[in-house]
Each structure stands twice: as structure tokens, then as C-alpha cells.
Amino acid sequence: MTLPVTALAAAICGLMLIFMMFKVIGQRVRTETMFGAGEDEKMKMVRGAHANLAENAPIALILMALLELSQAHHWTLTGLAALFLFSRVLHIYGMYQHEGSGNLRFRQFGVMGSTLSIIAMALWILYLVTTRNLLQ
Numbered sequence: 001m002t003l004p005v006t007a008l009a010a011a012i013c014g015l016m017l018i019f020m021m022f023k024v025i026g027q028r029v030r031t032e033t034m035f036g037a038g039e040d041e042k043m044k045m046v047r048g049a050h051a052n053l054a055e056n057a058p059i060a061l062i063l064m065a066l067l068e069l070s071q072a073h074h075w076t077l078t079g080l081a082a083l084f085l086f087s088r089v090l091h092i093y094g095m096y097q098h099e100g101s102g103n104l105r106f107r108q109f110g111v112m113g114s115t116l117s118i119i120a121m122a123l124w125i126l127y128l129v130t131t132r133n134l135l136q
Contacts, residue, residue, distance in 0.1 A: 005074070006064040009081045013057040016088060020050035049095040053088055056114050060084050063121035070128050080117045087113025 023046045027033075031040045060081075067077050091110025097103045 003065055003068045005077050005081050006061060006068055009064055009085060010061050012085050013053070013061065013088070016053055016092070017050070017057070020046065020053060020092065024050050045095050049092050052091060052095075056088070056118070060114070060118055060121070063118065063125060066125055067121060067128075070125070070132075072124060072128065077121075080120055083113050084117040087111075087117065 024043075027040070027043045027046050031038060031043055033040060033043055064077065064081055087110045089110070090106050091114065094103075094105065094107025094110050097106050
């Protein structure tokens with residue numbers, strides 16, 4: 001396979017999206033809310049967690065694929081992919097914690113890890129573009 005890190009990360013993101021989709025559907029059935037979030041706080045939480053993953057996963061996966069196609073260091077990219085995926089799990093878990101007790105810690109770690117991994121991959125691509133293409 002040409003892009004094993006990206007492929008594995010995409011598969012895991014896809015499964016997390018489906019998991020969150022079923023959480024949203026379950027909450028819709030429980031609250032009989034067909035559109036939007038209504039007034040239900042848990043509905044807002046599960047929709048937010050699902051939407052946040054759907055917003056962050058595409059850019060992270062695109063960056064991973066570009067790095068793999070650029071023959072970036074495999075294990076460093078694997079580490080950044082693992083950081084992104086672990087952070088997304090922390091974010092989802094943190095959304096559930098936040099909804100129940102007001103504890104933001106896991107959600108904050110999830111956001112920070114996701115952001116740091118995306119920034120690192122973006123900066124890595126900028127470095128590769130400038131050193132391999134512009135300076136030659």
C-alpha cells in the first residue's frame with residue numbers, strides 16, 4: 001500500500017465518525033429531535049463531538065497523505081498520526097465528561113493534541129516544499 005499511515009488513520013477516523021453518528025442517532029431517537037439540537041444539552045454535545053471530528057479529520061488526513069507522498073520519515077509521521085487519533089478520542093471522551101461534570105481536562109488535551117499534530121504536519125510540509133522545491 002502506498003499510503004499505509006494515512007490509510008490506517010482514515011480507517012480509524014471513519015470508524016470514529018460512524019460511532020459518533022450512531023451516538024447522534026441514538027440521542028435523536030431518545031429526544032425525538034429530528035433536526036438540529038433542540039434544547040437537549042446531550043444532543044448538543046454529541047452533535048458537537050461528531051462535527052468537530054468531521055471538521056478536523058479531513059485536513060489531518062490530507063496533510064498525512066501529502067507527507068507520505070513526499071516520502072517523509074515514516075515513524076515521525078506515524079507518531080503524529082497517533083497523536084492526532086489519540087487526541088480525537090480524548091476530545092470525544094472529554095465532551096462526555098464535560099457534559100456530565102464540567103471537567104474540561106480531557107477535551108482540552110484533545111483539542112491541544114489535535115491542533116499540535118495538524119500544525120506540525122503543516123509546518124513539515126512547508127519545510128519540505130521550501131527545501132526540496134524552492135531552494136533547488
